Amino acid sequence: MDFCFFHKAQYLYHPKTGHISPKVLLGWIFRFPFMHKRKKIKWVLNVLREGYKIPCWRDLEWWLEPQNLEHGHPLQLAIPDHLLYTDAANDRWGMPILQDLVSGLWDSQERLLHISVLELRGLLHLG
Known part of the structure; x- marks a missing residue:
């Protein structure tokens, strides 16, 4: 995939769709090791809100809610029938x-x- 980088706005987007790639977004989130992950996500979302729309806003904003992060929620919704430990x-x-x-x-x-x-x-x- 081709992505363009704008130094002024400091975000990446796909030239055909104008959407941010989830992989690119995660790369930005983990780029700065000195920032707490939630602060990184807030920073990325603030940069993206300047004009580009991505199809997963609601999914990304979920990570900003403290109640979603503090109490632990399983990412796997389906409960397996059996667990196998080796x-x-x-x-x-x-x-x-x-x-x-x-x-x-x-x-x-x-x-x-x-x-x-x-x-x-x-x-x-x-x-």
């Missing part, structure tokens, strides 16, 4: 499934893999 070590793997515990040992080749790979490989042993 655990892997260099010599074995294991995970609880409903009321059962499933576990096993790695073979000599698998023991050489990175621990993150072993975590995912434990799922393959279920099938």
Whole structure:
């Protein structure tokens, strides 16, 4: 995507739609590490209000409300039917499934893999 940068107004917009890309907006929010995230969002919204409309104003303004940030709201609206927790070590793997515990040992080749790979490989042993 092509984006234009105006030094005077200091914001990015898509030349065809005039809308701010969400990725660009997030980049601006996290650009200044010394500012609190809410202050960053306020700053970005104030800059954007100078004349450009973006389709997600209501979504962005949600982040400015203190009650939405202080008490913690889940970003995931759907509640999963089951949660699966895995655990892997260099010599074995294991995970609880409903009321059962499933576990096993790695073979000599698998023991050489990175621990993150072993975590995912434990799922393959279920099938």
